[in-house]
Amino acid sequence: MSSVACLNRESKSDLRRNVADYQPSVWGDYFIQYASESMELDENIKVQIETLKTDVRKMLVSKSEKPLAKVHLIDSICRLGLNYHFEDEIDEILQDIHKNYVQNGEIITFEDNLCSLAVLFRLLRQQGLHVSPNVFYKFKDDQGNFSERLIRDVEEMLCLYEATHVMIHGEGILEEALAFTTTHLESIAKQLSHPRAVQVKHSLRQALHKNLPRLEARRYISIYELDPSRDENLLILAKLDFNILQTLHQKEFGNLCKWWKESGVCNKLPFARDRIVESCFWSLGVYFEPKYSKAREMMTKLFVIATVIDDAYDAYGTIDELELFTDAIERWNINCIDNLPDYMKILYTTTLELYEEIEQEMRNEGRVYALNYYVKEFKKYLQAYMTEARWLNKKYKPTLEEYIRISIESSGYALVTTTSYIGMGATATEDIFKWISNEPKILNASVVLCRLMDDIVSNEFEQKREHVSSFLECYMKEYDVSREAAIQEGRKRILDAWKDINEECLMPTEVPMNFVRRILDLSRFMDVVYKDKDNFTHTEGEMKTFIKALLVDPVLI
Numbered sequence: 001m002s003s004v005a006c007l008n009r010e011s012k013s014d015l016r017r018n019v020a021d022y023q024p025s026v027w028g029d030y031f032i033q034y035a036s037e038s039m040e041l042d043e044n045i046k047v048q049i050e051t052l053k054t055d056v057r058k059m060l061v062s063k064s065e066k067p068l069a070k071v072h073l074i075d076s077i078c079r080l081g082l083n084y085h086f087e088d089e090i091d092e093i094l095q096d097i098h099k100n101y102v103q104n105g106e107i108i109t110f111e112d113n114l115c116s117l118a119v120l121f122r123l124l125r126q127q128g129l130h131v132s133p134n135v136f137y138k139f140k141d142d143q144g145n146f147s148e149r150l151i152r153d154v155e156e157m158l159c160l161y162e163a164t165h166v167m168i169h170g171e172g173i174l175e176e177a178l179a180f181t182t183t184h185l186e187s188i189a190k191q192l193s194h195p196r197a198v199q200v201k202h203s204l205r206q207a208l209h210k211n212l213p214r215l216e217a218r219r220y221i222s223i224y225e226l227d228p229s230r231d232e233n234l235l236i237l238a239k240l241d242f243n244i245l246q247t248l249h250q251k252e253f254g255n256l257c258k259w260w261k262e263s264g265v266c267n268k269l270p271f272a273r274d275r276i277v278e279s280c281f282w283s284l285g286v287y288f289e290p291k292y293s294k295a296r297e298m299m300t301k302l303f304v305i306a307t308v309i310d311d312a313y314d315a316y317g318t319i320d321e322l323e324l325f326t327d328a329i330e331r332w333n334i335n336c337i338d339n340l341p342d343y344m345k346i347l348y349t350t351t352l353e354l355y356e357e358i359e360q361e362m363r364n365e366g367r368v369y370a371l372n373y374y375v376k377e378f379k380k381y382l383q384a385y386m387t388e389a390r391w392l393n394k395k396y397k398p399t400l401e402e403y404i405r406i407s408i409e410s411s412g413y414a415l416v417t418t419t420s421y422i423g424m425g426a427t428a429t430e431d432i433f434k435w436i437s438n439e440p441k442i443l444n445a446s447v448v449l450c451r452l453m454d455d456i457v458s459n460e461f462e463q464k465r466e467h468v469s470s471f472l473e474c475y476m477k478e479y480d481v482s483r484e485a486a487i488q489e490g491r492k493r494i495l496d497a498w499k500d501i502n503e504e505c506l507m508p509t510e511v512p513m514n515f516v517r518r519i520l521d522l523s524r525f526m527d528v529v530y531k532d533k534d535n536f537t538h539t540e541g542e543m544k545t546f547i548k549a550l551l552v553d554p555v556l557i
């Protein structure tokens, strides 16, 4: 008897199963066509790209360019998604500007133009350099409010608004600036004409600092194209580079979709969400550079398997089956498979096969130390799922403190972050894994952010079936407050988490910036995908638009 037939019989005979009403994949086999596509790049395009890169590099290092012009050039390069080609040059220029124009953290003698100051402030912070926001006090009036004359200049307001999102704790001036610019941009947006109105509305919804760099690149290319002061070489380079990366990512998506289809997991386990394409997109949010192709593959496989496991724990599995599965994971040995029901055998085998693949890779690279950290996090993750399943089974309502402790582990973000380092090659030394396993502040902040964003938007859908309590219910019960008040508290904690993340991205960072950045990008993913809906589960709306923009439609040259 096939597993599917067996499953159908089980599900009919067992009325305790709790099945969610998930939509099927919106992509079907669409990406599989790219699996067989050649990656050979036309020689002429290769030469053209190298020439353009040389031109841009010359502009960047040119001695005749003023610092102000360089700041705006770097901003454009970053927004166009090209900074990964010029990391050393950008770092050197920003360090230099920091040395010459920042004294004791204060920006001195730069420009009095608010927009330039705000862009400089944001770029320095994003580079991990310490700089105080006190420079913005000079844009206040005698009463201590932001000057009303600023309202007339949309560009200045936008620059200031974007700068506020790199705020850390204790920066009241940036809190005020955020409130001021948000209020006024909202009202200005109503009077602006297209496309300016669209840009302002977009920024209000999706702050630049919290956006995924590839999505920003796709969007900014079309804005930059309309900018009369654009640099043609930079624009062409951005377009060519975007399309080349798109071709690479399409092929990767194709290979992974093919692997998933051939594994047959989703056909055999129809209770689960089929989210291979969205899982590919999640890994792409963590890193997009060609050198991280293998890393993306491992992460995608983890995301897609974790989704099915999540659905087993959240909905389909009975408590006894889940105990068996959790125990088998604790023992991490294929011989445990015999005790599991058929559908769990599939899940268990797939989980261990992924591990074997990672193990092989780590052996080849001489980095077997990473394996223990991976397995330890995996076990912690499933133990947390199990605790939640037991709570639900006993109809136990956890206290807020109990809920937070377990739910941040069940978010899976610690496991995901650990896994993100596995594919990063020799620079991900054992010290990096030790660091992440000690739950550094930035990881805690990212995990809390992940949990709260998910809880705030998923609550209504999940409570339609039996589902473990969420932050909202626990908070409402603990403080006897309304749902609205609980949401507000959740949002406040998310903002605090962002301040922690921003602070931990400042130098000296505890580990090299490259590792810290994965946590930043995983947090950005949450801001983009879980903003007002769980777009990972409900994929037909914004998620489809994002994937289409990055993976389907090339930029017109």
Ligand SMILES: CC(C)=CCC/C(C)=C/COP(=O)(O)OP(=O)(O)O
Binding pocket: 302, 303, 304, 306, 307, 310, 314, 410, 411, 412, 413, 416, 454, 458, 534, 536, 537
């Ligand atoms: C971070 C990881 C491990 C991602 C893998 C996929 C996954 C479980 C997504 C969250 O789904 P959800 O929004 O339904 O999660 P939950 O059940 O926790 O609300």
